[in-house]
Amino acid sequence: MLGDRRLWVIALISFTFVGAIASSRHFALKAPVFDDPDAALRDIAVQHLGEATALEQLRAGLKSLPEGSPIYFVGSSRSWGGTEIYLLTSCLYWPHKVWFVNTAESLTAPPPPAPPQRAASTDSLFFYETEAPPTKNIVRIGPKLSVIPSRSPRER
Amino acid sequence: MMLLFALVILAIAGLGLFSWVHPKRPLNLFETVGASLFLGSVFISGSLFGLGPFLRGYALVGGIAFLGLTLASCGFWRLRRAQWETLPGARTFAVILLAAILIVAWQAFARPLGADGVFNFEVRARLAWENGGAIPREFFSDPSRNLLHASYPLFVPLNQLWIYLCLGEPHQSLVKVLGVIWFAAAACLTFSQLTRATRSPVPGFLFLAFLFVVPMFVLYPGGAAWVWADFPVSAMAIAALLYLAEYRTDRTGLGAFSLMLAALPWIKREGLILGCLLLAIVALDAFRKRDWRALAIAAPPFLFVVAGWSVFTTAMGAPPVGDFMTPSPALFWQNLEQLPRVIAIAIRELLVWQRWALLWPVAALAWIRIARDSSLSRWRFAVSVNVALIVIYTSVYVFSAWPVLPWHMLTSFPRLLLAPAMIAIVLVSVAVPRRQRDPVEAGSPEMTTESST
Numbered sequence: 001m002l003g004d005r006r007l008w009v010i011a012l013i014s015f016t017f018v019g020a021i022a023s024s025r026h027f028a029l030k031a032p033v034f035d036d037p038d039a040a041l042r043d044i045a046v047q048h049l050g051e052a053t054a055l056e057q058l059r060a061g062l063k064s065l066p067e068g069s070p071i072y073f074v075g076s077s078r079s080w081g082g083t084e085i086y087l088l089t090s091c092l093y094w095p096h097k098v099w100f101v102n103t104a105e106s107l108t109a110p111p112p113p114a115p116p117q118r119a120a121s122t123d124s125l126f127f128y129e130t131e132a133p134p135t136k137n138i139v140r141i142g143p144k145l146s147v148i149p150s151r152s153p154r155e156r
Numbered sequence: 157m158m159l160l161f162a163l164v165i166l167a168i169a170g171l172g173l174f175s176w177v178h179p180k181r182p183l184n185l186f187e188t189v190g191a192s193l194f195l196g197s198v199f200i201s202g203s204l205f206g207l208g209p210f211l212r213g214y215a216l217v218g219g220i221a222f223l224g225l226t227l228a229s230c231g232f233w234r235l236r237r238a239q240w241e242t243l244p245g246a247r248t249f250a251v252i253l254l255a256a257i258l259i260v261a262w263q264a265f266a267r268p269l270g271a272d273g274v275f276n277f278e279v280r281a282r283l284a285w286e287n288g289g290a291i292p293r294e295f296f297s298d299p300s301r302n303l304l305h306a307s308y309p310l311f312v313p314l315n316q317l318w319i320y321l322c323l324g325e326p327h328q329s330l331v332k333v334l335g336v337i338w339f340a341a342a343a344c345l346t347f348s349q350l351t352r353a354t355r356s357p358v359p360g361f362l363f364l365a366f367l368f369v370v371p372m373f374v375l376y377p378g379g380a381a382w383v384w385a386d387f388p389v390s391a392m393a394i395a396a397l398l399y400l401a402e403y404r405t406d407r408t409g410l411g412a413f414s415l416m417l418a419a420l421p422w423i424k425r426e427g428l429i430l431g432c433l434l435l436a437i438v439a440l441d442a443f444r445k446r447d448w449r450a451l452a453i454a455a456p457p458f459l460f461v462v463a464g465w466s467v468f469t470t471a472m473g474a475p476p477v478g479d480f481m482t483p484s485p486a487l488f489w490q491n492l493e494q495l496p497r498v499i500a501i502a503i504r505e506l507l508v509w510q511r512w513a514l515l516w517p518v519a520a521l522a523w524i525r526i527a528r529d530s531s532l533s534r535w536r537f538a539v540s541v542n543v544a545l546i547v548i549y550t551s552v553y554v555f556s557a558w559p560v561l562p563w564h565m566l567t568s569f570p571r572l573l574l575a576p577a578m579i580a581i582v583l584v585s586v587a588v589p590r591r592q593r594d595p596v597e598a599g600s601p602e603m604t605t606e607s608s609t
Contacts, residue, residue, distance in 0.1 A: 002521060002524055002525040002528065002529075002587075003525070003529065003589050004589070005589050005591075007521075008521075008588050008589060011514075011517075011518050011521060012518070012588065014514055015369060015513055015514040015515070015518050016365075016369050016513075018509050018513040018514050019368075019369030019370055019371070019513030019514070020369070022370075022371045022509055022510050022511070022512075022513050023368065023369070023370075023371045023375055023513075025371075025510065026371045026375035026376055027263070027375060028262075028263055028266040028267050028375075030266040030267075031266065032261070032262055032264075032265030032266045033265055033266065033329050034265060034329050034330060035329060036328070036329050037325060037326060037327040037328060037329065038328060039268045039269070039328045039329045040268040040269035040270065040273065040274045040278065040328040041274065041328065042268075043268040043270075044268075044271055044274065080271075083303070084271045084275075086303075087271070087274075087275045087303060087304070088274075090300070090301055090303075090304070091274070091275070091279045091282070091304075094283060094286075095292065095294060095298075097298075097300040098300055098301075099300050100300075100303075106559070107559045107560075108558065108559060108560040108563040109558050109559070109560075109563065109564070109567075110478045110479070110557055110558060110559075112302055112303045113299050113300070113302050115300075116299075
């Protein structure tokens with residue numbers, strides 16, 4: 001029976017028909033982009049921070065931090081946005097340390113390693129989808145990310 | 157212009173490598189192009205890994221270009237007496253392939269790399285570019301960057317680095333060209349091997365069509381348009397499997413098989429499982445025939461890559477990936493109660509038509525036909541590999557370290573299935589009965605052979 005071509009014709013037509021419907025849902029009807037060196041970083045930043053200039057704002061925010069001060073990123077490991085913005089910050093802030101402080105009560109995946117010690121006043125704090133403590137020098141990047149830069153040695 | 161330079165060096169270096177391992181039989185254009193692109197990517201990533209710590213910037217590019225050109229010169233010399241053949245349906249396939257490549261290029265350049273593409277692969281290329289050509293040592297051991305999975309192999313990032321070094325800047329748009337290259341390589345090499353094996357172009361055409369029918373192969377995250385490691389490891393596994401099939405029937409293609417087998421664990425961690433399964437087939441054949449030559453040739457490069465990467469990551473202090481617990485029989489028995497749940501999720505995944513269309517039901521028909529039809533007996537080992545892969549990939553989730561098992565399977569299992577799915581479409585392509593006048597059944601090979609000299 002499996003050597004019968006008619007059976008295979010029916011199977012392959014059904015396969016192709018279903019595949020065409022499935023593929024059409026994933027087909028990107030957008031113009032190709034050849035000239036954006038930061039296309040992927042920008043896409044992640046815009047997707048989770050909700051502003052067209054989110055990547056530039058994040059870069060400027062990181063540049064304004066005192067040289068080498070560690071970052072404590074407070075967010076939930078259950079949220080894609082939290083994890084991806086943490087990783088984006090970690091990549092942009094190389095080679096300095098960015099620690100993840102997980103706020104999720106129950107876990108779906110193994111969390112990133114906890115910071116080795118509590119944050120000090122020389123450390124910068126990032127809050128993603130988490131209420132930041134009220135301070136004067138808070139910087140907001142989009143509606144979800146709040147940055148409290150560390151105080152530089154001079155300010156202290 | 158520099159992008160073209162990068163791709164030309166990649167291709168001709170690959171041609172040089174292929175000239176050392178090519179099967180001792182007539183070659184054809186599609187096989188040569190496909191194998192050159194794959195092996196060129198292996199050469200580029202391997203030489204960047206080796207030379208990156210010693211050379212910087214343009215010196216590194218120059219050094220690799222020099223090595224590639226030297227390899228290519230030797231390759232042209234070695235191939236000058238090769239016999240060349242024209243495959244049936246070659247012209248039609250070339251036209252269709254061109255259209256397919258344009259579609260893949262459009263889809264690749266129209267979408268970004270995605271989060272996994274950036275954080276698991278591209279960030280390494282970016283850091284290496286900033287560091288002059290070598291991934292900084294601190295990257296591998298930094299505990300605050302544990303989620304970047306420092307122990308993932310470097311095939312994809314180092315090919316991206318090659319593009320960046322040639323362009324003079326990290327460029328997340330232009331780097332997508334690698335997805336197009338690997339797609340073209342997979343299509344060319346598979347068309348060639350299937351057409352040679354069946355003496356009909358039909359399976360090769362079907363294979364190319366199926367790449368578009370199943371969304372996972374090109375469009376879905378992990379497919380060719382995304383430039384993650386899933387597509388190249390699956391395509392390389394298919395290439396190795398088809399050379400193994402050739403070696404088992406015609407005793408040619410062992411060199412190409414061995415090199416592609418060794419590349420598997422260098423592309424992705426799952427390549428270890430894929431490679432071990434293919435090596436197990438070689439070992440079984442050797443045991444049956446009491447002929448250990450193939451095993452003695454194929455195993456050492458594979459084991460060298462596996463052991464070498466393990467030694468490197470240990471020396472660098474890279475933390476192990478914490479997604480799975482260390483497998484052991486005791487742990488398997490301890491977690492056995494998870495197995496029914498794992499199987500249920502796996503079966504549900506195989507039936508997700510949005511990702512797979514009707515691939516798995518059609519593949520099941522192909523497996524049965526191949527198992528029952530003696531004229532398809534050369535493909536029976538591939539059915540075993542296909543089924544074994546699905547079983548192994550499913551059962552590893554018994555060792556999942558994630559607190560919520562379905563979440564772990566949902567996020568990783570579909571991409572893990574890409575290699576078995578690609579093997580499945582090869583098997584469907586050969587299992588579809590062809591017309592009586594088809595050359596394979598009429599027994600009249602249509603391939604025309606000519607000498608290049």
